[in-house]
Amino acid sequence: MHGVHDIEPAGRWEDAFLSGNGEYGIMVYGHPHRERIVHDHHRYVLPNGSREMRPPSVAERLEHVRDLILAGEREQAQREFSDGRPLAWTQPFHPGHVLHLDSAAPAGRVDHYRRATDFTTGEVRVTWSDGDGEWVRRAFVSRPDAVAVVEIAGPRLDLTVRLSGDVPGHPPEVTVTTSAHAIGSGEASLAAVGTYPAGPGAAGYLGVTRLVATGGHVTVDGDVAAVHGATRVMLLTRMDRSVALPRADALRDALAELPADYDLLLARHVAVHGKLYARATLDLRVPDDDRRLPVGEILARAGAGGLDAALVEAMFHSGRYLLLSSCGVLPPRLTGLWLGAWGAAWSGDYTTDANLNLQMAGAVSTGMPELIAGYAALIGAQIEDWRANARAIYGARGVLAPSRTDGEHGLLFHLDDEWPWQMWLAGADWLLFPLHEYWQMTGDDAFLAGTLAPWLIEAATFFEDVLTREDDDGHVVIVPSYSPEVGPRDVKGVAGVNATMDVAAARHALVTAADVCSYLGIEQPAVGRWRALADRLPPYRVDDHGALAEWAWPGLETADDHRHVSHLYPVWPLHDITPDDTPDLAAAARAALLRRRDENLSAHGSLHRALCAARLKDGDTARANLLKILGRNMVFRSLMTSHNPDLEIYNADAAHCLPAVVVELLVDSRPGIVELLPALPPEWSSGSLRGIATRARVALDELSWDLRSGTVSAVLTSAHARSSRSCAVTAGTPPTGGGASTSRRTPPSPSPSGWRLVGRTDTHPG
Template identity: 35%
Template structure:
């Protein structure tokens, strides 16, 4: 069988790190690019967050909760948001300005400068090995990969290697002082950054060990000169301080690039190769510029493979940030932390369905490390037990980022939404130990918050629908955002399920579910984004990048089985998608993932296909890395979202039912390795106008109902 797209070639030459080719092992990242006579590799590390503003206590607004609720029920939404900021500033003057989380920064750039710029240029990326190259054909070739086996960036120069090697900080001014020291010696380059605002991270070191064959190396003027070598191998590593002892010190790693690549490819290739998609494309290594220009199924196939490669390469001990594991700046957009009101969920959305459940575990590791801060948020903001997750985190989980416009302290759905990832991990793997020891404790603390937070009528007040405001309103603050209702209903339903799996009683959580508000269907027929209590009017605003109110349709649809609600959800998809098709809607690509997942779960083939088409044609560059806006802002959210959407269009699972091709627009194709709930593995799914054939495994101990488009008619 043709194994599908396994990489790409590109003609684009750039001096901009945002257009670079990527390689990574989750811990270390490498951005590979070049301009003029230079070849550059910008290095990064998953823990390299620059300490800027220290965390402070979340605002103590529990004491004014009755006042906030009175303002909200009176329709004074902006005033309620302003009161939070006023109380916060009275508590700590640090809240006078918007406080951001610590940013993920680039560690440094290693530049090889050739004497002149030869004619011709090409670059390539191999998804199966993580090897990226750039070359001047017949003159010089650079190969780069990041070893999972030895946690080292391997850079090899082949050909006429005569030039200089230099290691320097990334360009720009850091937002907090960093003191740099550099070393150039005949066999190595080093760059050390010392942070003046020391907290968990005090600084870092980039070390490059340089080995030349057939030539000589000479240090001088802060650079390393290379003369007449036929091959130069560089072993590079970023170490964040304080750091544990390295199991593989650089000076003990044999600089055999071919052997290092074989050891790495065995690990990386297993992760990257667990799913294969074929939609009719024939080029095993297409030119990315040509694919992006012509679109169609071949582009979907290529983007699916490139997106999975990016996410696999950016998961290490931590999950992917907004920029994965890569950074070439001191000031990344939104600090490139973990944005938990949609971005992180999109980035990891495809990990279970595409057969890499172990890559979801770092999400849980991160959340559990931040639990003390989440508990402080719940107590300080609302006087509640349990946990309250903020929208932005990196080195801490304190609720420090909010303001009168972006009133993020009113968003309480985060822990409930993240609980879905816990339950889905169990549902895909069947790991009862994980359900008992990790999922159930997190889900319980999430639910305990809502036991205390809901008012006497079961309302969510305050509430917030990221990042939308009602039509004609003056603020994003609200009562009863549909996302809040849906996420908590989902959490409590899964808690009841989990207690059943563990033979525990669940009456407490069923009683809490019964307190929740009902969904609201707007007079125009769509599921409303808000379900306010009597006396409040909140009109829908469909001209918005988020689609948080479609939460009931993103996962399994048991919570939204009512035909009237499904019809309202379908109309909401159509209304929001109509805006996205407009010329002005060119930002925040993961909103299209939200639309597409809802459409696929609702069996809306045309709409799911339209959302996917907008994703793959608007938000990818020649380096086959996604952007946040159309051709703007290096961002990996939809690198997770596109595979999740394609998987949802091909396989839908709920309980003991498996629907094949629920929203498939392609007349023929094949996919191997998708995973469904209840531990089902779709070893192979092939379809054509002649019929559908599937090979399933993992469900031998239970009865499974399988449907196809033909049997559902």
């Protein structure tokens, strides 16, 4: 259940098996005689001049731009709220060096080949046999020791080892210099130094490998280390990137202090990694024989037309493993932590208007709240840039977030006349929401008071300064406004008024800041102002089709075909529109979801739709959107995913977000309410889910269900004394047969027909 294996090596880098510690990542091809292991680093980005770019200083034009938009001159407004700059991209994420392991003897027979990743340990293992005996190659990336570890063992190891920059698409302007040095008769040190073109930003990057041979000796010729007659070889690698050209000395000295003991290093890693990974698990009652299938056979089942339980289980566990492995110093990029070729789509950066939040959606709920630290670190390192954006563009206090970042700064420079990202006001609230949700689920008041509350206050303060116009009814007018990444249907510019996402974000930012400050007993004079301003925001608009409109402004009509569903922000992740509390708006949101076509079937679009459908208790639509990913050849043999169908563009959105989608199908929660099985797919007739955190601040230790007997049982506990309060537990309507679940649009009741609730309440500490 907790791993993936293949019976052939990777034929391309996208199929390489993966390990990582949230800073370093490795990609293991698994070739027996000619192995290639790509080493990646979260902070490897190629300088491109964007470090010196700044947001446009256009605050003095704001009122004129507002007048233009309200007069319908939206394209002119976009031009005048920019400074004529071309669209510039973030510094592109790039791969590091390659570790080459080549047998000195001619390639011989290979029997009983297997490559496998163990999710519980983070270890990638390649095994085979030949006429000489058994061969084992093991690799992982240590979280506590910050080192990539490879070990090869066999009857007699005669092989050459070298580092290189031989990665597809390597740009000629980035030079890689390699070297090797013998250290006694049984060790060697290898290095690969990449040098960037001169300019602002880092000077280069570096990988250093320590080679230790057992039972043989090592010689060096040029940049190649040759191992002769060993029974075991250990390879320890560290990496770095710096403003000054990196030097190998410090990394070499640090590697010398590590024990050359694979099992010891692995045990130290598993104590950290394994503890996090083991907290949650999904069991869809898959037969053991199906779980033991090679990955190629599991993927082949995806075209059968249903939500295959074996594939869903594998993707749930793999998704948590990959998210854990790519979260640490930073949250996951568009490609997670891995890249096997230069030229990543969209710079391989953090695209913040949808993708980053989708990838992080299951981190806390599936039992890994520690992963939020890297996400908070990304924002904390850039919050001053967000303030600079607000001052330069709106002359306002508070914070304005960019639509993308490379991880080094958060200045808003990615814009032009056609892409007015400076008009997207929802960014800060959208990006702070996962941190607020972390607090909802964990009750970490120290984090709330020391880190999050000041940022929430600044998000509210920005809206307090910017929302100065009002309509004839006394509602605040949000102008300029932008709904990522689409404009009104008339295509006369993408700028607009009262984008639903901006309305929802403004309300949430103001109310959340007020609630948090009341809870902490701070900023009391501002609390009343924020609540009053939130009350003056415009209501959501329902259009002539009965659908939630993307623009709460007359004359601006929703585009029907687009990959984004930003106007459903009130549904997911906010819980501002729910079938229970706002049934009419929920029905309008569902109509909007069904009217929005897929454009290009991008993974993030289908994931976002599935999450919204689950919140609306529409099992049919949630299931259909999962099938758009699992049934359209979007999963590589590594269980990493693609951005588009037919394995187009290596992308972690689906891989990392699928566990969150599964959780939302099986449990929904908000303060005071836990609903079980709100959108259960009919294929999953029985199963269990364990280790889930809820926004009601109770843990769902175990959820089990069985459609045949009509029973659902749950074990919920709370470890927070301050959280001891009433919590309603309900269950959704069971799905019908026939391969599709009924759409559930009515509020759940404490004892719905169809389910037999079996449970017991114990009153005791914890």
